[in-house]
Amino acid sequence: LWLAHKYGRDEADAHLLSEWEGYLGSENFHDLIYYDYTDKEQTFDAHSYNKGGAVLHMLRYIVGDEAFFTALARYLTDNALSAVEVDELRIAFEDVTGQDLQWFFNQWYLSTGHPSLTVNTDYDTVAQEVIVMVKQTQDGRQMPPIFQLPTWIDIYFPGRAQPIRQAVTVDKRQQEFRFPSTQQPELVVFDPEHTILAEWNIEKSDAEWAIQFRRAARFLDRAMALRALAKSELPELDQVISAALADPYWGIRVQALQSFTQAQFKPVHYDQIRQLAAADPHAEVQATALIKLGIQGDEQAVALAKEALKAYPYRVVNAGLTVLAKLAPQQGVAAAEKLTPEERKAVLSGLASLYVATNDPRYLDFFRTHLSEVNGYEALSFYDKYAQLAFLSGGENLNTAIQQFRTIAMDMGQSGWRRFGATKALSEIGNNLSELVEEEGNQSAQQQFEQVRAAIDAIKQAETDPQLRGIYEQF
Known part of the structure; x- marks a missing residue:
């Protein structure tokens, strides 16, 4: 509300x-x-x-x-x-x-579960009727075999601005609704207000999904259409992508950036993506567009990433640093030096991507200093990058990282994210050391591998969270 x-x-x-x-x-x-x-x-x-x-x-x-x-x-x-x-x-x-x-x-309220609905449509040219077929396929042994579902069906016709809405109630395991029509519809949308909590299997052609994106009004109409068209080769997909990248709602613009492949994006789309990366009013769209250009190695990605470092939303600054880490690490380091201490603290994950890309051990102190300042998913990424750089540096630098990760993972006062991130980082270090031992017979790597194994065994004994203990059995 x-x-x-x-x-x-x-x-x-x-x-x-x-x-x-x-x-x-x-x-x-x-x-x-x-x-x-x-x-x-x-x-x-x-x-x-x-x-x-x-x-x-x-x-x-x-x-x-x-x-x-x-x-x-x-x-x-x-x-x-x-x-x-x-x-x-x-x-x-x-x-x-x-x-x-x-x-x-x-x-x-008083029963378990939710409906699973399969919906498909047809048009009977002889009877001149629109047909909507609804099946409830949920396991009736675990939840109600039949849910009573009052809703609507919107029927769209070519040349008509608004759909015709029909009220219906689904109250059978398998049900067919028929509506008289002298014209075949171009689209039918079941539950057009999208209120029913269910698992859905909606059977539509790619052409129907494209029409749904263009004509149906709700976010979920457009989001479902983009999801369904993600691997489509429909000729009019170009128009759908262009419209999605220009959608008034930021979430659809992000979904469009994430859903389609390099082969599906055309030059006109990259023009739009560059505009989004440069000046979209929503930080998540701008950041996602930057990352997309960076992944594709777009010719303007580095320049746009440098400009992003001047942005106020730190999500955009982080994206800019990530792109520079991939395409121009040294330029990124030089640009990052201009950030204020407050700005640097707000973009730790982006700086981590940048510094690990340099393979330069002098940036290990950056990771050591900020281990306790990251949390959630950011901690997983940050710890992983520290582990990568420490492993490349080897020797005492790696020993220090192993001990730091062990200390964090065994401290039940740390968040679950940090404990998990530290244990996962140790496991990755262990895997890399194991490969060195197998390939080269490296004695120093063997000793560090034993150190990691002992640390993970101790962590498994110390961990009090049942879910994390279960995950750690994989390490």
């Missing part, structure tokens, strides 16, 4: 997609109202948050905004300062709407 209010519907829908993916990618599906937890922390999972928000979003579209907000206000007022169960929420919505909503709460 807030994202839609503040930034628009596209931003809200992109967030909803992220929430869906977080839930669908989770393990151990259980009822949304869950009583079988053994630890209170188990209640703070992708069901309570991701699925919970998505279910309320569906309910909002089923009852409408006026009833939704009125019912929420009633629920809060009637149950103020008291403990509640899910039935109180259902009763508030039923009182306001006059509807029996037991079916909705039973399947979404």
Whole structure:
């Protein structure tokens, strides 16, 4: 709600997609109202948050905004300062709407799982009917075999600006909807508001996906179309890519940059990408465009990367440093020297890429100094690059890195990201040392390999996080 209010519907829908993916990618599906937890922390999972928000979003579209907000206000007022169960929420919505909503709460709150939907369309030229076929394919032994799903179907016709919207309810395992039409549609979109939480298999031709990108209004329409067209050889793909790179929503521009291959991008697209790298108003788009040009070795990539170092968004500066690390490390080092200490601290990952590309051991001190200042995914990348440079330097420099990684990994006061990053870096060092021993019989490498192996064994014993212990068994 807030994202839609503040930034628009596209931003809200992109967030909803992220929430869906977080839930669908989770393990151990259980009822949304869950009583079988053994630890209170188990209640703070992708069901309570991701699925919970998505279910309320569906309910909002089923009852409408006026009833939704009125019912929420009633629920809060009637149950103020008291403990509640899910039935109180259902009763508030039923009182306001006059509807029996037991079916909705039973399947979404009090049952496990979600529907898996296969949707395809056809046109019966004899009967002159648009046909939409919907199958529910979820495992009925693990979750409801049939979900009741009120939604709409949008039917698009050539020459008609707006689609015809038909209200439908899916309430069978396999269902066919037919709509009279003297004209064959060019596109049919099932659940056009994209509110149903489900695993989807939507069967469309590449030509239909291209029309969907061009004509359907929602972020998810465009995002699904780009995903489906990523390996397409459709003749009109050039127009789709151009439109995606110029899309008003930044997330679609990023997806376009990431989805298509060098062979699919034409010179006109690279002109657009250079413009995005130079001046897109959204930092993520500008940074992604820079990286894309760097990967392709574009003739203007180095100049654009140097300009990026003057940018304020540090995401863009990091991208510029990464491109320079790949294409012109020494120029990048010279340009990086002009950054202020505050700026340098904000772009540690970019500087790490740059310094490891030089293969110069004098930059090892940079890594040693900042080991405790990185976290999350940045820590994994930073530690990996430190390990690479330390291994190339060898000798005491490598011994120092091994000891630093061991110290971090065994310190349960460090974040899980740092502990994992340090252990992973040690494992990579160990793999590289093992190859040296096998290929050259290097005795010094053998001693350092034993040092690494002993460190990882000690880390496995010291680690208290069960998930990390499981991962460490691979090392």
